[in-house]
Amino acid sequence: MIYRLFIKYLRKYYLRLKTSLKWILFSVLSGILIGLAGTAFYFCMNYASDLRGAFPWLIFLLPAGGLAIVGLYHLFQNQKDPGTNLVLSAVHSGDHIPIRMAPLIFASTVLTHLFGGSAGREGAALQIGGSLGNGIGRLFHFNEKEQKVLIMCGMSAAFSAVFGTPLAAAVFSMEVISVGIMHYSAILPCVISSLIAHQIASCFGAVGEHFIIQSIPDFALIPALKISLLAVLCAVISILFCVMLHGFSDLFRKLFQNGYVRILTGGFIVLALTLLIGSQDYNGTGIPFIEQCFSGTVPPYAFLLKMILTAVTLAAGYKGGEIVPSFFVGAAFGCFFGNVIGLSPSLCAAAGMGAVFCGVTNSPITSLLICFELFGFEGMPYYLLSIALSYVLSGYYGLYQSQKIIYSKYKNQYINRKTR
Amino acid sequence: MIYRLFIKYLRKYYLRLKTSLKWILFSVLSGILIGLAGTAFYFCMNYASDLRGAFPWLIFLLPAGGLAIVGLYHLFQNQKDPGTNLVLSAVHSGDHIPIRMAPLIFASTVLTHLFGGSAGREGAALQIGGSLGNGIGRLFHFNEKEQKVLIMCGMSAAFSAVFGTPLAAAVFSMEVISVGIMHYSAILPCVISSLIAHQIASCFGAVGEHFIIQSIPDFALIPALKISLLAVLCAVISILFCVMLHGFSDLFRKLFQNGYVRILTGGFIVLALTLLIGSQDYNGTGIPFIEQCFSGTVPPYAFLLKMILTAVTLAAGYKGGEIVPSFFVGAAFGCFFGNVIGLSPSLCAAAGMGAVFCGVTNSPITSLLICFELFGFEGMPYYLLSIALSYVLSGYYGLYQSQKIIYSKYKNQYINRKTR
Numbered sequence: 001m002i003y004r005l006f007i008k009y010l011r012k013y014y015l016r017l018k019t020s021l022k023w024i025l026f027s028v029l030s031g032i033l034i035g036l037a038g039t040a041f042y043f044c045m046n047y048a049s050d051l052r053g054a055f056p057w058l059i060f061l062l063p064a065g066g067l068a069i070v071g072l073y074h075l076f077q078n079q080k081d082p083g084t085n086l087v088l089s090a091v092h093s094g095d096h097i098p099i100r101m102a103p104l105i106f107a108s109t110v111l112t113h114l115f116g117g118s119a120g121r122e123g124a125a126l127q128i129g130g131s132l133g134n135g136i137g138r139l140f141h142f143n144e145k146e147q148k149v150l151i152m153c154g155m156s157a158a159f160s161a162v163f164g165t166p167l168a169a170a171v172f173s174m175e176v177i178s179v180g181i182m183h184y185s186a187i188l189p190c191v192i193s194s195l196i197a198h199q200i201a202s203c204f205g206a207v208g209e210h211f212i213i214q215s216i217p218d219f220a221l222i223p224a225l226k227i228s229l230l231a232v233l234c235a236v237i238s239i240l241f242c243v244m245l246h247g248f249s250d251l252f253r254k255l256f257q258n259g260y261v262r263i264l265t266g267g268f269i270v271l272a273l274t275l276l277i278g279s280q281d282y283n284g285t286g287i288p289f290i291e292q293c294f295s296g297t298v299p300p301y302a303f304l305l306k307m308i309l310t311a312v313t314l315a316a317g318y319k320g321g322e323i324v325p326s327f328f329v330g331a332a333f334g335c336f337f338g339n340v341i342g343l344s345p346s347l348c349a350a351a352g353m354g355a356v357f358c359g360v361t362n363s364p365i366t367s368l369l370i371c372f373e374l375f376g377f378e379g380m381p382y383y384l385l386s387i388a389l390s391y392v393l394s395g396y397y398g399l400y401q402s403q404k405i406i407y408s409k410y411k412n413q414y415i416n417r418k419t420r
Numbered sequence: 421m422i423y424r425l426f427i428k429y430l431r432k433y434y435l436r437l438k439t440s441l442k443w444i445l446f447s448v449l450s451g452i453l454i455g456l457a458g459t460a461f462y463f464c465m466n467y468a469s470d471l472r473g474a475f476p477w478l479i480f481l482l483p484a485g486g487l488a489i490v491g492l493y494h495l496f497q498n499q500k501d502p503g504t505n506l507v508l509s510a511v512h513s514g515d516h517i518p519i520r521m522a523p524l525i526f527a528s529t530v531l532t533h534l535f536g537g538s539a540g541r542e543g544a545a546l547q548i549g550g551s552l553g554n555g556i557g558r559l560f561h562f563n564e565k566e567q568k569v570l571i572m573c574g575m576s577a578a579f580s581a582v583f584g585t586p587l588a589a590a591v592f593s594m595e596v597i598s599v600g601i602m603h604y605s606a607i608l609p610c611v612i613s614s615l616i617a618h619q620i621a622s623c624f625g626a627v628g629e630h631f632i633i634q635s636i637p638d639f640a641l642i643p644a645l646k647i648s649l650l651a652v653l654c655a656v657i658s659i660l661f662c663v664m665l666h667g668f669s670d671l672f673r674k675l676f677q678n679g680y681v682r683i684l685t686g687g688f689i690v691l692a693l694t695l696l697i698g699s700q701d702y703n704g705t706g707i708p709f710i711e712q713c714f715s716g717t718v719p720p721y722a723f724l725l726k727m728i729l730t731a732v733t734l735a736a737g738y739k740g741g742e743i744v745p746s747f748f749v750g751a752a753f754g755c756f757f758g759n760v761i762g763l764s765p766s767l768c769a770a771a772g773m774g775a776v777f778c779g780v781t782n783s784p785i786t787s788l789l790i791c792f793e794l795f796g797f798e799g800m801p802y803y804l805l806s807i808a809l810s811y812v813l814s815g816y817y818g819l820y821q822s823q824k825i826i827y828s829k830y831k832n833q834y835i836n837r838k839t840r
Contacts, residue, residue: 191808
């Protein structure tokens with residue numbers, strides 16, 4: 001009897017170990033391949049940004065660049081591109097991600113940044129990773145459930161290579177798809193591929209973002225109340241940003257049904273706004289401007305300008321992510337708020353980034369982890385408080401309309417609804 | 421039309437804001453009250469440990485102390501005390517936690533430590549917090565769903581005050597109850613009460629644990645492989661520890677149906693083992709020994725001795741938690757492993773603690789966060805890797821048999837089973 005039990009036991013463990021070994025093998029493979037793709041993307045993006053820095057007149061080619069992007073998607077018959085939404089719905093609903101998504105989003109995001117569209121790169125990284133992950137899954141005939149794990153694994157690898165935050169990258173793809181559910185069955189693949197992709201990117205000389213906070217007061221009632229007020233405002237800003245992104249997108253689609261006309265018009269609007277502003281601070285990812293938020297003052301309207309420029313850029317049909325723009329918005333508003341209310345502006349910029357990121361992605365754990373990776377661990381209680389408040393007060397809005405919120409934010413109840 | 425929409429919108433936000441304000445108010449209240457109770461518990465525990473340090477002969481009174489504990493539970497008619505299991509099942513199944521659980525576990529855990537039983541204090545903190553949280557909920561006539569949030573909020577507050585890790589405390593109660601589901605509806609109450617309880621404990625002079633890692637090599641293939649091997653072994657140790665805890669408990673219940681006889685026998689066994697070992701390193705929480713793991717070498721069998729002593733102590737009916745003992749086991753095995761394999765023993769002790777904690781609680785996010793709070797952020801990639809591996813390889817075993825694992829660890833699938 002005991003002998004048979006022992007054999008049964010061993011067999012079960014052998015099966016689990018086999019499953020785990022298979023996942024380790026494929027996450028190493030994904031980490032290497034997608035890490036390399038992510039690293040290439042990172043350097044192309046940097047090169048595009050540097051080129052525009054050296055030749056600011058490239059912004060005048062933005063409308064023409066837009067035509068090239070639409071042409072590219074037209075050529076590859078992917079006009080109705082749902083972007084990052086497809087990556088999310090592939091995991092919770094089993095949709096299929098075409099492999100052509102990876103090269104398309106790669107090239108079009110680089111074009112967008114080369115000519116000065118205002119957008120991020122993490123959304124693009126998620127698409128590259130998700131699409132390649134799904135491709136690996138199909139290539140090796142994985143079943144549908146396993147392909148989902150590979151999609152998450154790919155998302156983590158690409159995010160990690162591009163942004164240099166392996167911890168947040170590993171957790172983000174488990175957390176963001178269905179808020180309230182942690183897809184822990186993907187934990188080992190996501191962690192391994194994320195760590196490997198980060199190592200590869202580092203080997204090639206990619207440097208993760210890191211922002212230095214000038215001063216962090218001891219955690220006490222008054223600074224905590226100030227940070228709470230900031231978080232409440234950041235929650236409102238997150239809602240506004242989501243509404244603007246989706247609203248502009250709907251409006252542009254309604255007004256200009258032809259993709260070429262739409263991107264041409266949008267391109268001219270971004271160009272005109274840039275000329276009106278008189279600098280290219282708000283174009284591209286805007287990371288130099290985010291750095292400025294950690295060392296000095298910024299105009300009070302900076303966050304709003306970035307929101308408008310990003311909403312127009314993406315509504316027009318340019319490609320790129322929404323995550324770095326939300327960092328920009330949070331940092332710019334936080335820095336301004338800190339200067340007004342008399343609390344370390346760089347700490348407020350950091351807490352603002354965490355709060356807006358959480359507000360638009362509904363992913364509090366990732367928001368926390370990304371704060372630790374970007375700013376260090378010291379300001380932890382401030383990030384924790386601002387992220388919790390922003391999570392609760394930002395309602396059911398989100399960047400990705402295919403994201404699901406499984407449990408109510410306000411009571412212990414199953415709701416399973418999509419974000420707005 | 422737009423006016424009516426706007427009013428509807430405002431009303432909804434007013435309701436959500438009202439809900440949030442109510443939670444803020446009650447989490448401040450819980451944070452203060454339960455923070456005070458946790459602080460009192462912290463100091464009583466320290467006093468009991470110091471007293472035993474000064475008068476080592478107190479260990480001879482362990483069997484008598486056991487009788488007092490059983491007598492206490494008998495007096496308050498709580499003989500069939502399910503312990504921390506009840507706190508977990510109160511949240512996922514709506515069980516009722518009696519308010520008398522708080523003073524009973526408080527006194528009996530202090531007695532256990534005074535006389536040298538081997539146990540932790542976090543499980544006790546969870547019971548104190550959960551029971552007081554539920555009490556506050558009943559006092560103010562909260563409905564059942566809201567009471568669950570207050571239980572989690574209380575767990576966070578007490579854990580935070582007792583162990584000085586507000587971040588892990590806030591997340592633990594959301595994560596541990598139903599693995600795979602994050603009870604984010606409790607995020608704001610848990611965060612606020614945890615931060616407040618920690619502030620209160622600090623004001624009274626409580627000092628959170630912190631361990632210093634001597635050296636952390638750059639993250640690269642060889643040390644990553646060594647840490648992976650450690651994690652695999654720690655996963656096996658976690659399973660063994662859970663099997664021992666539950667097995668000894670079942671055995672003692674079967675052999676000694678009378679609670680007084682059971683605790684008397686167990687007390688004599690612990691006493692005999694302590695005399696055989698010749699030191700009291702393994703009695704109480706064993707935190708001085710954990711500190712030793714971070715600065716030198718430990719015997720290879722140390723982890724096993726702690727497992728046996730803890731399993732006997734708890735099976736006999738002494739009170740206390742299992743979390744600090746699992747830290748002890750992980751640190752002792754990690755330190756030994758590091759010395760054998762030639763990787764920073766203090767780093768291995770830290771990674772081992774994270775891995776064993778994750779293996780027995782099935783809570784990877786909390787395990788990560790507690791590593792950051794106890795050891796700092798620098799060794800992050802090692803903790804991430806060892807925790808992910810231990811999560812996957814530790815199977816469906818756990819400290820708390822009422823814990824639910826909602827999604828399979830091996831594939832993207834709903835399973836909703838209890839741990840073993």
